[in-house]
Amino acid sequence: VGNVEKTFLVREFAKLAGVSVRTLHYYDQTGLLRPAKTSSAGHRLYTTADLLRLQQILTLKYMGFSLTEIGELLNSPGYDVLRALDGQKRAIEQQIAGLQQTVKALERTLEMLAGDEGEKFNWEYVQLIIQGVQAEAKAYWLAQYYTPEQLAELKERSQQIDPRQQLKWQQEWQNLNAGITDAARRKLPPDDPAVQALAKEYTEKINLFTKGDPALLESLRRIYSQPDQMPSEFRPYDAETQKYLQKAVDIFNSKR
Amino acid sequence: VGNVEKTFLVREFAKLAGVSVRTLHYYDQTGLLRPAKTSSAGHRLYTTADLLRLQQILTLKYMGFSLTEIGELLNSPGYDVLRALDGQKRAIEQQIAGLQQTVKALERTLEMLAGDEGEKFNWEYVQLIIQGVQAEAKAYWLAQYYTPEQLAELKERSQQIDPRQQLKWQQEWQNLNAGITDAARRKLPPDDPAVQALAKEYTEKINLFTKGDPALLESLRRIYSQPDQMPSEFRPYDAETQKYLQKAVDIFNSKR
DNA sequence: TTGCTCCTCACGTCACGTGAGGTGGC
DNA sequence: TTGCTCCTCACGTCACGTGAGGTGGC
Numbered sequence: 001v002g003n004v005e006k007t008f009l010v011r012e013f014a015k016l017a018g019v020s021v022r023t024l025h026y027y028d029q030t031g032l033l034r035p036a037k038t039s040s041a042g043h044r045l046y047t048t049a050d051l052l053r054l055q056q057i058l059t060l061k062y063m064g065f066s067l068t069e070i071g072e073l074l075n076s077p078g079y080d081v082l083r084a085l086d087g088q089k090r091a092i093e094q095q096i097a098g099l100q101q102t103v104k105a106l107e108r109t110l111e112m113l114a115g116d117e118g119e120k121f122n123w124e125y126v127q128l129i130i131q132g133v134q135a136e137a138k139a140y141w142l143a144q145y146y147t148p149e150q151l152a153e154l155k156e157r158s159q160q161i162d163p164r165q166q167l168k169w170q171q172e173w174q175n176l177n178a179g180i181t182d183a184a185r186r187k188l189p190p191d192d193p194a195v196q197a198l199a200k201e202y203t204e205k206i207n208l209f210t211k212g213d214p215a216l217l218e219s220l221r222r223i224y225s226q227p228d229q230m231p232s233e234f235r236p237y238d239a240e241t242q243k244y245l246q247k248a249v250d251i252f253n254s255k256r
Numbered sequence: 257v258g259n260v261e262k263t264f265l266v267r268e269f270a271k272l273a274g275v276s277v278r279t280l281h282y283y284d285q286t287g288l289l290r291p292a293k294t295s296s297a298g299h300r301l302y303t304t305a306d307l308l309r310l311q312q313i314l315t316l317k318y319m320g321f322s323l324t325e326i327g328e329l330l331n332s333p334g335y336d337v338l339r340a341l342d343g344q345k346r347a348i349e350q351q352i353a354g355l356q357q358t359v360k361a362l363e364r365t366l367e368m369l370a371g372d373e374g375e376k377f378n379w380e381y382v383q384l385i386i387q388g389v390q391a392e393a394k395a396y397w398l399a400q401y402y403t404p405e406q407l408a409e410l411k412e413r414s415q416q417i418d419p420r421q422q423l424k425w426q427q428e429w430q431n432l433n434a435g436i437t438d439a440a441r442r443k444l445p446p447d448d449p450a451v452q453a454l455a456k457e458y459t460e461k462i463n464l465f466t467k468g469d470p471a472l473l474e475s476l477r478r479i480y481s482q483p484d485q486m487p488s489e490f491r492p493y494d495a496e497t498q499k500y501l502q503k504a505v506d507i508f509n510s511k512r
Numbered sequence: 513t514t515g516c517t518c519c520t521c522a523c524g525t526c527a528c529g530t531g532a533g534g535t536g537g538c
Numbered sequence: 539t540t541g542c543t544c545c546t547c548a549c550g551t552c553a554c555g556t557g558a559g560g561t562g563g564c
Contacts, residue, residue, distance in 0.1 A: 085369070130315065299544055
């Protein structure tokens with residue numbers, strides 16, 4: 001008696017919150033926002049409590065979370081919101097960094113176009129621009145892990161080595177990484193001979209790079225210690241594959 | 257005789273270009289990249305010319321174009337590449353600006369969380385933060401169109417008027433804009449009485465805002481002159497709807 | 513009775529990833 | 539003959555937009 005809360009039909013409620021009716025249907029369907037009640041005719045009846053929840057959903061959506069993530073966040077009260085928001089912030093910052101690289105490439109391409117008017121569009125040069133932008137970003141990011149001396153040495157090294165040889169190494173690395181990713185995906189046991197062959201090749205390549213310098217090895221270790229921190233464009237594999245590789249390499253080392 | 261060009265099977269070609277086989281299938285299917293030949297067994301045979309085209313596709317993809325746009329760009333030789341790249345640059349810059357707003361909101365929310373430890377997450381406050389960030393961005397953008405005096409006056413005005421009244425106006429604007437968008441979408445004739453009613457309301461609201469000040473009206477005109485330049489978050493309707501509205505308003509004015 | 517709102521399917525979007533099921537050359 | 543690669547469907551993705559076709563209260 002007197003306990004009748006004001007309810008809203010979908011259209012009303014949608015207008016109130018500034019979303020479409022279809023959105024509310026969808027949120028109901030996926031369980032993200034179930035209306036408080038349903039009328040005898042099957043009509044959705046929303047309350048002000050529902051409005052609060054919807055606003056929370058929209059807030060998190062604005063912050064870039066997916067609907068699945070939003071559901072998890074709102075349904076588990078013990079969830080660490082601070083951590084989630086912080087992670088989200090970092091993710092978006094990386095996204096921005098990627099877009100800024102693209103803008104930079106576009107700018108340099110436009111400069112090039114302004115330079116040679118009337119000439120045909122030089123695709124090869126644009127590819128070089130993109131590679132340059134990406135290399136810059138990578139170098140900038142790596143600079144925080146290497147000491148100045150190491151950076152100087154690596155730079156000198158790369159200048160002394162034949163570009164063709166460098167390209168070949170790069171491709172070998174890519175193939176090796178593809179093999180490792182594939183092995184991890186297929187869940188081959190780390191002590192499988194095929195996987196051990198990959199571990200061997202990996203170890204050899206690392207040794208070739210560090211030339212036995214323990215400081216350089218330590219830098220590499222720092223770089224790969226948190227794969228999720230690494231910008232995705234130059235992250236060879238995710239954290240899980242990384243662990244898998246580590247296991248295989250450990251087995252390989254223990255067997256020698 | 258001797259005119260046999262080297263060809264590649266899909267997997268080979270895919271590895272060569274660093275894409276997946278499925279991607280090549282898809283590009284073939286959509287007509288974006290058709291292999292030069294097909295073997296008698298129905299196998300796709302790619303040539304180095306195909307590789308060049310694929311690299312162009314990937315370049316444009318990196319620059320943020322959709323596959324449809326890429327197809328149009330590559331298939332129409334007279335296309336104005338410079339204009340396309342410049343537009344793309346601007347689009348990405350706007351995307352970045354939006355993401356930066358989100359980051360700002362996340363940062364301020366995190367600061368708030370750091371302040372009141374252990375307290376319950378204050379959703380209402382986060383909403384205010386988001387609104388604040390958006391208002392800042394809008395003010396910043398509008399500042400380039402209004403004169404300092406106009407800005408000062410508008411600011412003073414908003415301080416003198418009851419916030420509830422402001423909210424009400426905002427909602428009226430939103431409803432009006434929704435009506436206009438709807439009329440344009442349904443292609444009602446601009447001289448339709450219903451559309452004329454919208455034009456009337458629009459004109460009245462504009463007059464209420466400018467208070468007959470021609471300088472203010474001129475600023476508004478500048479602001480709305482290129483709707484596509486306006487950040488999408490506070491663009492009420494696209495260029496086409498804008499034109500439609502203009503037509504309706506012109507008819508309305510001519511009838512008085 | 514006429515509109516209006518409500519409902520539930522269900523297809524389309526974008527650029528592929530991921531099997532399923534089957535064929536052909538080494 | 540056994541593998542390997544190739545092929546063509548065809549479903550799934552993410553968050554809805556957009557009809558289609560039908561029912562119920564004002």
